[in-house]
Structure formats: structure tokens, C-alpha cells
Amino acid sequence: MSDDPVTRFKAPVRLDYTVTAGSVTADFLREILKGRLVGRRCPDCRCVYLPPRSACPTCGVITTEQIEVGPNGTVTTFSVIRFPFEGQVLEPPYACAHVLVDGTDTPLLHIVGNCDVDDMRMGMRVRAVWAEELKPTLASVRYFEPNGEPDVTYDSFSGHV
Amino acid sequence: MSTPVAITGIGQTRYAAKRDDLSMPGLVREAAKRALDDAGVDWSDIDAVVLGKAPDMFEGVVQPELFLAGALGAVGKPMMRVHTAGSVGGSTAVVASHLISSGVHKRILTVAWEKQSESNAMWALSQRFPFAPPTTAGAGGYFAPIIRAYMRRTDAPEHIGWQVAVKDRQNAALNPLAHLQIPDISLEKVQASPMLWDPIRYLETCPSSDGACAMVMSCEDDGHKDAAWVHGTAMRSEPMLFAGRDEVSPQAGKDCARDAYAEAGITPADIDCAELYVPFSWYEPMWLENVGLAESGWRAVDEGRTALGGDLPINMSGGVLSSNPIGASGMIRFAEAALQVRGRAGAHQVDGAKLALGHAYGGGSQFFSMWIVGSERPS
Ligand SMILES: [Zn+2]
Numbered sequence: 001m002s003d004d005p006v007t008r009f010k011a012p013v014r015l016d017y018t019v020t021a022g023s024v025t026a027d028f029l030r031e032i033l034k035g036r037l038v039g040r041r042c043p044d045c046r047c048v049y050l051p052p053r054s055a056c057p058t059c060g061v062i063t064t065e066q067i068e069v070g071p072n073g074t075v076t077t078f079s080v081i082r083f084p085f086e087g088q089v090l091e092p093p094y095a096c097a098h099v100l101v102d103g104t105d106t107p108l109l110h111i112v113g114n115c116d117v118d119d120m121r122m123g124m125r126v127r128a129v130w131a132e133e134l135k136p137t138l139a140s141v142r143y144f145e146p147n148g149e150p151d152v153t154y155d156s157f158s159g160h161v
Numbered sequence: 162m163s164t165p166v167a168i169t170g171i172g173q174t175r176y177a178a179k180r181d182d183l184s185m186p187g188l189v190r191e192a193a194k195r196a197l198d199d200a201g202v203d204w205s206d207i208d209a210v211v212l213g214k215a216p217d218m219f220e221g222v223v224q225p226e227l228f229l230a231g232a233l234g235a236v237g238k239p240m241m242r243v244h245t246a247g248s249v250g251g252s253t254a255v256v257a258s259h260l261i262s263s264g265v266h267k268r269i270l271t272v273a274w275e276k277q278s279e280s281n282a283m284w285a286l287s288q289r290f291p292f293a294p295p296t297t298a299g300a301g302g303y304f305a306p307i308i309r310a311y312m313r314r315t316d317a318p319e320h321i322g323w324q325v326a327v328k329d330r331q332n333a334a335l336n337p338l339a340h341l342q343i344p345d346i347s348l349e350k351v352q353a354s355p356m357l358w359d360p361i362r363y364l365e366t367c368p369s370s371d372g373a374c375a376m377v378m379s380c381e382d383d384g385h386k387d388a389a390w391v392h393g394t395a396m397r398s399e400p401m402l403f404a405g406r407d408e409v410s411p412q413a414g415k416d417c418a419r420d421a422y423a424e425a426g427i428t429p430a431d432i433d434c435a436e437l438y439v440p441f442s443w444y445e446p447m448w449l450e451n452v453g454l455a456e457s458g459w460r461a462v463d464e465g466r467t468a469l470g471g472d473l474p475i476n477m478s479g480g481v482l483s484s485n486p487i488g489a490s491g492m493i494r495f496a497e498a499a500l501q502v503r504g505r506a507g508a509h510q511v512d513g514a515k516l517a518l519g520h521a522y523g524g525g526s527q528f529f530s531m532w533i534v535g536s537e538r539p540s
Contacts (some may be wrong), residue, residue, distance in 0.1 A: 007181050013221050019291040029292060035479075047404035077313070079305030080359035081298045086284045089295035090463055093359075096296045105404040109296045116357075122313060139294040152466035154313065159405065161310040 007017050007120075023131035024054040025065065029136035035127065035142075037070040039104050047105040050140065069103035072147055076100050076161045080117045087138040093117045099126060099144050100160050107160055113143030124156065163262040165539055167388040170200025170377030175419040176340035176484035179278040180371040181428060185225060185230035190275050191411055192373035193274035198271065200377035201384070207377070208266040213243040213253030214488030215219040215523075222281035233272060245396075247438070249273065250374065250491025251521030251530035258532070260344045262391070267380050274373035276484035282369060282487060284439045298358065300440060301366060303525060305358035308443040311409045314362065315526035317446065317459035319360070323351040325442035326365045328468050333479025335469075335508035340370045340484040351383065365482075372486035374493045382538070389499035392516070393425030393533040395418055401525040408450045417529035418452035425533040427516065429453040432533070434474040434501055436494035436512040440481045449475070452520060452531070471511065477501065477509040491521030495532055502536040 024040065028051055031038040039048045040063035042056035050069055055062050074102060081090075098107035103108035112126060121131035134140045142146050171194025174180070180188055189212075197203065207327045210233050212238040217223045226242045233240070243253040250273035257271035287305070290297065295304075311317065330346040333339035346364070349425075381386040399406070399413035422428060429452070437448045445467065446458025454473060455461040467475040476482070478497040481490045498519035500506040516535045522528060 011221070023290065025292065034227050042404075045404065047507065053402075057400040058405070061272075063171065064334060077306040079298075079302060079308040079361075081302060082356045084360060085286050085299065086281060088298070089289070096298065096306070098301060102440075106402060111296060122309070137292045137294075139292075141294070158314070161314070161409070 022054065024052050028052050032138065032140050033134050033136060035130050035134060036068055037101060039065050039069045041065040041067050048103055048145055049106050050101055050104040050108055052126060067103065070101040072149070073099040073101035073144060074125055074126040074157055075112065075120070076124060076157050077122055078112065078120050080120060082125055095120050097131065097144070098161065100157055105160070110138075111143040112145070114145035121151060123151040125152065164264050164380045166258045166261045167379050167382045167385070168376055168391070168534065169204070169379050169383045169388045170198070171383045171500055172196030172375045173338050173493065173496065174372045175338045175371045175457045176372035176486060178340065178369065178371070180276065180400050181223055181381035185222065185274070185276050186229055187278070188276060188371065189272050189375070190232045191271050192375040193270060193275065196375035196377050197249040200379070202268065202377060204318035207234060207238070208233040208270055208301045209239040209260060209268045209269050211253055211257040211269060211271045212241065212469050213249040213492065215247060215275055216285070217247055218285040219280060219282045219487055220276050220305065222339060222514050226453065226511070235269065236454065245528040245530065246523030248485055248523030248528040248530045250489050250493065251438075251495055251519060252396055252491070252528065252534070254492050254495040255396055255530050255532060257376070258391050258394055261304060261378055261380050265411050269378050270375060271303060271378065272373060272375040273489040275488040276371045277369040277486060287522055292434075301358035301361050305361050305439055307408045308441065309360055311443060311447050314409060315457065315459060320348065321459045321462050322360070322365050322442040323348045325439070326351045326479040329439070329442070329480045329482040330477050332469055332477050332509055333483035336478050336482070336483070337523040339479040340372070341479070344504055354466045357372045360440050367440040367481045367485040368483070370484050372484060372489055374489045374496050375395065376496055376499070387503045389502045389533060389534045389536065390537050390538050392427070392535045393421040393423070394531070396528070396530045398528050401527050409447060411526045412520065414448070414451040414526070414529045415453070417531050421448070421531040422453070422532050427533065431516055432518050433514040433516050434477060435520065436476055436478060436497045438481055438484065438494055438521045439476060442482060444476055448520065452518070469511070472525060476510050477506060491523070491530065494521055495519035499534045500531070502534050504536070
């Protein structure tokens with residue numbers, strides 16, 4: 001028997017839950033299953049949200065119009081994750097980018113793949129690469145990859161960073 | 162007319178990676194007792210207790226306030242918890258001050274804390290969102306692209322982040338409570354530290370700390386000639402995502418600052434020093450611009466203006482970059498601002514500081530809270 005005091009013990013916490021997508025996200029995910037990116041447009045400010053929002057956070061009005069966008073887009077800014085951490089899914093280094101998908105007004109946070117992380121640039125043109133098996137998640141876009149088009153100027157997207 | 166609010170007592174624990182010597186109740190009690198002793202009052206002199214801490218998942222204890230009433234002398238008294246993510250320490254102090262300025266209570270104990278060693282905040286901040294790709298990578302993963310956008314927008318040179326990282330650790334060496342003590346910190350050392358979330362290097366990030374901060378606020382100075390007085394408070398928020406959002410310099414932060422200066426009846430130029438919530442070095446120049454303290458934040462850093470000996474000292478205590486018990490980090494900013502105008506900041510005191518700013522932000526730069534404290538009772 002040890003007389004050492006107990007100062008700490010591990011008590012793992014676990015929580016299982018069911019998420020209800022809601023009708024707008026459900027519509028979006030159904031389109032994902034067809035390999036299409038479909039956003040929603042605000043009737044007032046005309047901004048297109050991807051993933052779609054049921055209401056425009058700026059105008060406070062319900063979005064009604066669905067609009068197919070992409071598959072190309074522009075990297076507005078990014079980070080390269082260069083270290084391992086608990087719960088990490090991808091192997092570092094990998095690039096996380098704000099991708100302004102063509103036809104939208106809100107950058108999407110996604111992975112950029114098929115590209116040396118040291119070649120990442122703001123203004124880089126990319127396209128969505130779909131998984132072979134599509135599931136109802138935005139992760140069905142495996143990543144965005146360089147699409148071969150020349151970089152666009154910073155001024156052309158500076159209002160979105 | 163609202164009642165003037167005096168900060169008569171300030172108590173902080175020492176900050177460390179692991180406070181194995183104390184349970185969570187022990188940790189908050191250490192800070193609270195020091196604040197009461199500083200104010201020269203007893204538990205029975207307190208009318209209500211206002212608590213704040215970051216989201217429960219950060220330390221794995223759900224609604225910890227429920228088991229802290231005893232440790233904080235709150236049994237039978239009003240007690241409430243404020244909940245605004247990383248800005249919570251600041252918002253908690255603001256809410257506590259309003260309970261006095263509104264005339265509801267006469268004397269309040271406010272406490273904020275985090276015992277990061279009891280869980281893993283990096284893990285908690287890297288949970289996958291439903292229907293989303295695996296892009297979450299802690300707070301740094303969220304803020305790194307925004308930092309890159311600031312660097313591009315302002316053409317800031319890379320070394321600015323290193324300068325802030327060095328300056329805050331030099332300040333921490335003057336603060337015996339600070340967690341990180343890196344006496345040989347240098348630009349070379351920061352530059353050579355591993356790249357984590359490009360462009361953020363290891364020594365440009367905040368540590369994970371255990372610690373608590375507490376304040377006693379009163380409608381009187383309780384005989385303390387060196388009490389700090391609240392001159393202005395403000396809180397603002399904005400959605401995390403909307404078209405045209407300026408993530409580098411959020412509108413809510415600008416509005417929050419404008420409200421605080423207006424209530425204090427001052428302009429940013431009147432501020433003698435500030436404690437800003439800077440968890441990654443680049444947020445010093447970014448917030449300097451956002452709260453209106455400098456037109457070019459990075460130039461203010463580059464010219465040495467934000468150093469302890471400069472004309473606009475920032476994070477004299479060593480800041481979040483040196484001690485980060487998340488839930489308490491905002492309140493530490495507010496308390497350190499108050500210590501400065503009381504002339505009680507010890508080796509990291511700014512000579513003759515009369516007006517100081519405390520600032521906190523949280524979430525995806527969604528929540529902002531600020532206060533302006535002064536050495537004089539507001540007229
Ligand atoms: Zn709109």
C-alpha cells in the first residue's frame with residue numbers, strides 16, 4: 001500500500017447525440033449526394049451563402065432561392081497545419097483554406113489537396129474534387145485542388161477576407 | 162444617474178501549467194480570498210457573486226458553478242454565471258460592475274477561472290462539426306488564416322509577430338504570477354521555434370494555464386484612496402458568418418471600443434496603457450487598430466511604442482501570451498488595467514498611469530468586452 005495522496009484520476013467524458021439537419025441543410029445535403037454544390041441567395045442583399053443559411057444574418061430575411069455554384073473557387077486565405085494533435089483526422093502538414101466558391105459571397109472553410117503546402121497562395125484558383133462515394137456531408141468534397149487557372153489579384157477578393 | 166463603481170480589491174493566483182496543489186474550488190477560493198484581503202472586507206460583506214469561465218468542455222466539468230458556491234461564500238446569496246466564450250472574464254467583470262452601477266447591489270465579488278490541466282482545450286476546440294470537412298484545428302487553426310489576411314492587407318513584415326512574442330515574455334519576467342518565464346527570449350528564438358499553424362509559430366502562441374482572478378467592486382471606495390474607478394464599459398457581439406464580414410477587424414470590436422470611450426468621455430489618445438486579449442502575437446497589432454489605439458498596429462509595434470517603456474504600453478503583465486487560464490484571461494486583462502491605475506502593478510507598473518483599457522474577445526471574434534478604468538472617481 002502506498003501512502004502517496006491521490007491528486008488526479010482520468011474520467012473520460014462521452015456524449016452521443018443526434019443532429020437534426022433542418023430543412024435548408026437537408027436540401028443542401030441532398031444536392032451533395034448528386035455531386036452538386038447548391039447555395040442560397042438572400043432576396044434583399046443578393047448575397048449567396050454556401051453552405052446555405054435559412055436566413056441572411058445581415059438582413060434577417062428568409063432565403064428562398066437555391067442556386068448551383070462552383071465547382072471552381074478562389075483561395076482567399078489559408079493556414080498550413082504542421083503539427084499533430086489529439087483527435088486529428090488528416091496527417092500534417094495539410095492546408096486549410098477559405099475558399100470563395102464561384103457564385104458565392106461567403107468563403108467556405110475546406111482542405112486544399114493535390115498541392116504542395118509550400119505552393120499555397122492567396123488568390124490561387126481551385127476546383128472541388130468529389131469522393132467516389134457521396135455521403136450527406138460537405139466532406140464528400142474530399143478537397144479543393146489547383147485547377148490550372150492563373151491566380152487572381154488580391155483586389156478581386158479583398159472584400160471577402 | 163448611475164452609481165460610481167470602485168474596484169477595491171484584486172486577487173490573482175499564480176498561473177501555471179498544472180496547479181496540482183489545488184482543486185477547482187481551492188483555485189477560485191485562493192483568488193477570491195486575496196481579493197477580499199486586498200479590499201479589507203470579509204465574506205459576509207459581499208452581497209452577490211458573479212462568476213465566469215469558458216465553455217465547460219475546456220475542463221470537462223459541466224456547470225462547475227453549482228459546486229463552487231461554498232468555496233466562494235455564496236451560499237444563500239445571489240450568484241450567477243456569465244457565458245461569452247473567451248471574452249467571458251471581461252464580460253463577467255462588466256456584468257458585476259453593472260449590478261453596482263444600477264444600484265442593485267452595494268458590494269460584489271467577481272471571479273473567473275480555468276483549470277486547463279483538467280482537460281484538453283485543443284481537443285475541445287478541434288471537434289468535428291456535423292456535415293463538415295475535418296478543418297477544425299484548435300483556436301490557432303481558426304485564427305491563422307485571419308492573421309495571414311491581416312499581414313497581406315497591411316503589408317506587415319513577418320518579424321512583427323516575433324517582436325510581440327518577445328516583448329510580452331520580457332514583461333512576464335517582471336510579473337511573478339506569470340506562467341511562462343522565458344528569460345532568454347529573443348527574436349531568433351521565436352523565429353526558430355516550430356511552425357504550428359502557418360504563419361503562427363510555437364513561441365507566438367499562448368500557453369495552457371491553470372489559474373483564477375477575482376475582484377471586489379463596491380459603490381464606495383471603502384476607505385481605499387487607491388481604488389480604481391470604472392469610467393466606461395461595453396459589450397458587443399456579431400455573427401460568426403455573414404457576407405462581407407471583416408474577420409480581421411470585426412465591426413463589433415470597433416463598436417465596442419467606441420461605446421467604451423464615449424461612456425468614459427475620452428478619446429483613444431487619452432489611454433495611458435492597455436491590456437488587450439492577445440492569444441497569438443499578431444493579435445496585438447490587429448486589436449490596436451480595431452480598438453482605435455493606433456492607425457497602423459504593426460508600425461506601433463515596430464517602433465517599440467507598445468513596449469513597457471514606450472508611449473503606448475500594451476500587456477505589461479505579459480498578457481495572454483504568458484498566462485492563459487482561458488476563462489480568467491479576460492478578467493486578468495481587466496484586473497491588470499485596474500492595478501495600473503492604482504499604481505499597484507509592481508515591476509510592470511507604467512509610471513503615472515491614470516486611464517487604462519482592459520479588453521477581451523471570444524469565440525470566432527464574435528464577443529467583445531471592454532472597460533476603461535481610472536485613478537480618479539468619475540465626475
Ligand atoms: Zn441579405
